[in-house]
Amino acid sequence: MADFLEPILPGSYLGILGGGQLGRMFTQAAQAMGYKVCVLDPGSDSPAGSIAEKFIQADYTDSAALQEMAALCKAVSTEFENVPAQALDELESLGVFVAPRSSCVSLAQNRVAEKKFLATWKAETNIGPAPYCVVEHDADIEHVPANLFPGILKTARMGYDGKGQITVYDSANLVAAWAEFGKVPCVLEKRMDLDFEVSALVVRGYDDAVVAYPVSQNIHRDGILHTSTVPAPSLKPAQEKKIIDAAKALIRKIDYVGVLCVEFFVLKSGDIVANEIAPRPHNSGHYTMDACVSSQFEQQVRSMARLPLGDTRLLAPVSMLNLLGDLWYEGSEDQAREPAWNKVLSHPDAKLHLYGKSDPRMGRKMGHINCVGESLNQARQNCAAVALELG
Numbered sequence: 115m116a117d118f119l120e121p122i123l124p125g126s127y128l129g130i131l132g133g134g135q136l137g138r139m140f141t142q143a144a145q146a147m148g149y150k151v152c153v154l155d156p157g158s159d160s161p162a163g164s165i166a167e168k169f170i171q172a173d174y175t176d177s178a179a180l181q182e183m184a185a186l187c188k189a190v191s192t193e194f195e196n197v198p199a200q201a202l203d204e205l206e207s208l209g210v211f212v213a214p215r216s217s218c219v220s221l222a223q224n225r226v227a228e229k230k231f232l233a234t235w236k237a238e239t240n241i242g243p244a245p246y247c248v249v250e251h252d253a254d255i256e257h258v259p260a261n262l263f264p265g266i267l268k269t270a271r272m273g274y275d276g277k278g279q280i281t282v283y284d285s286a287n288l289v290a291a292w293a294e295f296g297k298v299p300c301v302l303e304k305r306m307d308l309d310f311e312v313s314a315l316v317v318r319g320y321d322d323a324v325v326a327y328p329v330s331q332n333i334h335r336d337g338i339l340h341t342s343t344v345p346a347p348s349l350k351p352a353q354e355k356k357i358i359d360a361a362k363a364l365i366r367k368i369d370y371v372g373v374l375c376v377e378f379f380v381l382k383s384g385d386i387v388a389n390e391i392a393p394r395p396h397n398s399g400h401y402t403m404d405a406c407v408s409s410q411f412e413q414q415v416r417s418m419a420r421l422p423l424g425d426t427r428l429l430a431p432v433s434m435l436n437l438l439g440d441l442w443y444e445g446s447e448d449q450a451r452e453p454a455w456n457k458v459l460s461h462p463d464a465k466l467h468l469y470g471k472s473d474p475r476m477g478r479k480m481g482h483i484n485c486v487g488e489s490l491n492q493a494r495q496n497c498a499a500v501a502l503e504l505g
């Protein structure tokens with residue numbers, strides 16, 4: 115990396131592919147720093163598109179739309195990991211600085227490629243994926259090792275928030291589950307005995323500088339993130355170091371510029387397993403918005419604008435609570451209500467973030483609340499108290 119391009123300074127346009135909540139929080143961070151933002155999203159009513167200076171409503175592969183974006187933006191990033199690699203390549207060929215590059219995004223889009231990469235990475239970091247095998251052909255099922263049961267069959271593409279996953283106990287189950295997925299390429303992963311789940315958030319700049327945030331400990335409900343707490347209450351310092359070192363090695367290895375999240379399982383045995391990578395800011399990193407010197411979205415801005423990276427220091431212990439659409443209903447979808455914001459906002463340590471989505475469906479991510487505290491226990495208690503207010 116001999117020739118360094120100049121940084122892109124405030125006043126310029128930055129582009130983001132995807133107009134969901136991650137794009138919205140990116141837009142807010144960029145605007146706070148004096149940038150203008152261009153959002154490209156296929157939907158008409160997107161949380162980021164509604165606040166950006168420029169919103170292009172088009173498919174990700176629409177060449178005219180990509181050209182319009184390239185004419186405005188010197189750099190583009192993505193908030194949506196399933197954006198077609200072709201769109202990123204096309205922007206790059208139009209002279210746009212694309213961070214992260216398409217090869218990095220592609221790796222995270224396909225669980226087969228991702229697991230294979232994580233398995234090779236084990237030689238360097240001593241942390242590998244859960245035992246798995248690829249299921250792409252009928253014959254693959256006959257060769258599934260018995261020790262992968264009980265296992266979780268996951269579609270190679272488009273899975274998120276636990277969607278595209280079925281637990282299978284034997285090969286008859288596996289045959290049925292694979293048929294249910296329409297025999298698309300899948301990975302079958304051994305179901306591990308998890309003690310707890312954590313994620314590492316690392317950022318790499320254009321100049322090869324790498325920084326890491328403190329590791330968060332995550333609790334999921336029905337496959338969807340429920341809370342993230344930092345410092346991770348159950349993680350030993352030596353485990354945290356191992357995880358951060360591994361994530362830093364990974365981001366360099368794939369020559370990635372931008373914000374990257376790596377999810378890990380800590381097993382009852384104490385062993386650590388790498389689960390998946392996300393090529394963008396992550397829900398488990400939303401705590402950085404109120405508890406760190408620089409948020410993950412500011413880092414996304416800094417990395418794509420080729421600026422020095424911000425400080426990742428934790429200023430206060432924090433627990434983040436996700437707000438799903440379920441909160442807008444009294445049990446079932448025919449009994450709508452407004453969550454008790456007055457009660458939530460009566461907590462001085464609770465920082466409310468709503469994503470501006472008009473349609474609160476069950477399971478839909480509508481917002482989050484960061485609860486800081488003077489101690490870890492205080493932050494957790496504040497979070498529990500706020501969750502109780504929401505009922």
Ligand code: ADP
Nearest residue numbers: 244266273274275276277303304305306334337
């Ligand atoms: P998603 O893309 O939906 O986040 P993940 O692979 O992260 O998919 O799986 C979602 C959740 O399911 C994980 O956070 C974890 O709680 C559980 N899970 C996934 N794989 C395994 C496994 N091999 N063993 C035990 N639990 C798992």
Ligand code: MG
Nearest residue numbers: 275377389390
């Ligand atoms: Mg996950």
